[in-house]
Amino acid sequence: MLSGHSIEIKPQVYARIAGAIYLLIIIAGIFGEVFVRGKLVVAGDPSLTAHNIIANELLWRLGIAVDLIMQVCDIPCMLLLYLLLRPVSKNLALLALLFNLVQTAVLVLNKLNLLSAWAMVSRKGYLVNVEQDLSQAIGSLFIDLHGQGFGIGLIFFGFACIIYGYLIFKSVYFPRAIGILMQIAGVCYIINSFLLIINPAFANVLFPFILLPPLFGELSLCLWLLLKGVDLVEWKKKHTDVACSKLRTTVNNIPE
Numbered sequence: 001m002l003s004g005h006s007i008e009i010k011p012q013v014y015a016r017i018a019g020a021i022y023l024l025i026i027i028a029g030i031f032g033e034v035f036v037r038g039k040l041v042v043a044g045d046p047s048l049t050a051h052n053i054i055a056n057e058l059l060w061r062l063g064i065a066v067d068l069i070m071q072v073c074d075i076p077c078m079l080l081l082y083l084l085l086r087p088v089s090k091n092l093a094l095l096a097l098l099f100n101l102v103q104t105a106v107l108v109l110n111k112l113n114l115l116s117a118w119a120m121v122s123r124k125g126y127l128v129n130v131e132q133d134l135s136q137a138i139g140s141l142f143i144d145l146h147g148q149g150f151g152i153g154l155i156f157f158g159f160a161c162i163i164y165g166y167l168i169f170k171s172v173y174f175p176r177a178i179g180i181l182m183q184i185a186g187v188c189y190i191i192n193s194f195l196l197i198i199n200p201a202f203a204n205v206l207f208p209f210i211l212l213p214p215l216f217g218e219l220s221l222c223l224w225l226l227l228k229g230v231d232l233v234e235w236k237k238k239h240t241d242v243a244c245s246k247l248r249t250t251v252n253n254i255p256e
Helices: 004-040 046-055 057-085 090-122 132-171 176-198 200-206 209-227 232-252
Strands: none
Touching: 004 046, 004 057, 004 209, 004 232, 046 057, 046 090, 046 132, 057 090, 057 132, 090 132, 132 176, 132 209, 176 200, 176 209
């Protein structure tokens, strides 16, 4: 059984670490999308895109590396969120973790599209004899596939956000407003990702406005974890309620 000191310290430690990791994830995500691909990829111009990537090879590869660091950080972050939200509902916290884990797996595999894009536009090794126009077109195709893969991953993260938001709303030891914001974020992610598949033109009209609520919601959760942590009084009540419920279940299951 956890001591009173452990109960008091652990949730705050978990929250601070989760907040710091979450902030790193957000910064890494912005770096890859805005300062790397947003700078180098020119929509509708495979030739200029290829030129930018070749001229900035280190930046392109750094963007991929930072993305992978972000996905590595996903693992401890989702574990800490599970530990923080488990007192509300262990099963739902586990379900959110599983959705989150699928998203991370999809995004990790998706990095192969960016590496393939570099291989095509650089035309090194066994690709040296590929015609330049063809290699540039295929490189742009891989970049487009990366965008689609990113959207597919966000479908699973959207469902994770909805569950996280519900658990935060019900937790009492986190602000309910953050729970609502996370649920809105999840809905926006899901709508945006399915529109990319069903109606890309309309998705382009909504972008980037539809992703502003997710950024605000995730950033709110991140900063609250980092700066405020949990309400220890409410955490203790919730922890005690869970412990008492388990005890009652155990007693009721003892044969007479």
